[in-house]
Amino acid sequence: MNMQADLNQTTTYIDPFVDFSFKRLLATEESKPILIGLLNHLFKGRKYIIDIEYGKTDFPGEISEEGGAVFDVFCTDADGSKFIIEIQRGYQKHFKERALFYTSRAISEQAPKGNRKEWAYNLTEVYLIAFLEDFCLPDSPRSEYIQDICLAIRHTGKIFYDKLNLIFIEMLNFVKKPVELYTDLEKWLYAFKHLTEFKKQPEYLNGPEFDRLFNLAKYANLTAEERAMYNRSLKQKWDNKNVMDYAVAQGELKGKHERSIEIALKMVEQGFVIEDIIKLTDLTKEEILVLKK
Incomplete structure (x- = not known):
């Protein structure tokens, strides 16, 4: 069901x-x-x-x-x-x-x-x-x-x-x-x-x-017809909400990633080693190496 x-x-x-x-x-x-x-x-x-x-x-x-x-x-x-x-x-x-x-x-x-x-x-x-x-x-x-x-x-x-x-x-x-x-x-x-x-x-x-x-x-x-109309309308609401929730989640992830990059840039400028930057930002080693170039 x-x-x-x-x-x-x-x-x-x-x-x-x-x-x-x-x-x-x-x-x-x-x-x-x-x-x-x-x-x-x-x-x-x-x-x-x-x-x-x-x-x-x-x-x-x-x-x-x-x-x-x-x-x-x-x-x-x-x-x-x-x-x-x-x-x-x-x-x-x-x-x-x-x-x-x-x-x-x-x-x-x-x-x-x-x-x-x-x-x-x-x-x-x-x-x-x-x-x-x-x-x-x-x-x-x-x-x-x-x-x-x-x-x-x-x-x-x-x-x-x-x-x-x-x-x-x-x-x-x-x-x-x-x-x-x-x-x-x-x-x-x-x-x-x-x-x-x-x-x-x-x-x-x-x-x-x-x-x-x-x-x-x-x-x-x-009535049976009204229930079908209601169910379609309700499903459309759920579908739209799922799309909105996904967009919000993606936006939050993007914002978090951008903040991590900003922090990593400052740590690179101050001479932190890559391992410490990874621990504090959750960025990958490859992403940090790009920032060091």
């Missing part, structure tokens, strides 16, 4: 941070109350959402040479505000640029195809909410798990434009325990982060929205 089969038999609930599960739990008619509740808890009264409508997730460029965007989840509320909900599992070099590109597509799509003078650039709000599963933004404090970003005047900090918002949820920084869950948002994030660890729905995560979440996330409730 393979590893994938073993995991599915011992896991009661599906992993929310794979493509199939993320869409099942946040982007279906059944999951609307889950997403509405999550967004309202995230905005903490700054916005109150009563209903949403899911929209297309594929936004091709206006010309063939222009890049398009494909969102994980895209929806609009009753006020016309646009919400892009994304999951980012691993570090991406230009992640900030990607976030701005995604929001720019949601903004540019608002332009009418006909008479733009009557429109007068009356934009609706655009929000990007991104769950960062296995990495954090390099310049964010480790003590915080939500980065709420808007356009502001640099020297005063006053908000310049409040209709464009980027919200990054750094799951690695969310380390609260059940007894430390004081807000509904903290309960939601804890449920998402630890969903695959539960054997049953815990009492401290109760209520209609949580009941719906655990019901939709239960592996036994998936």
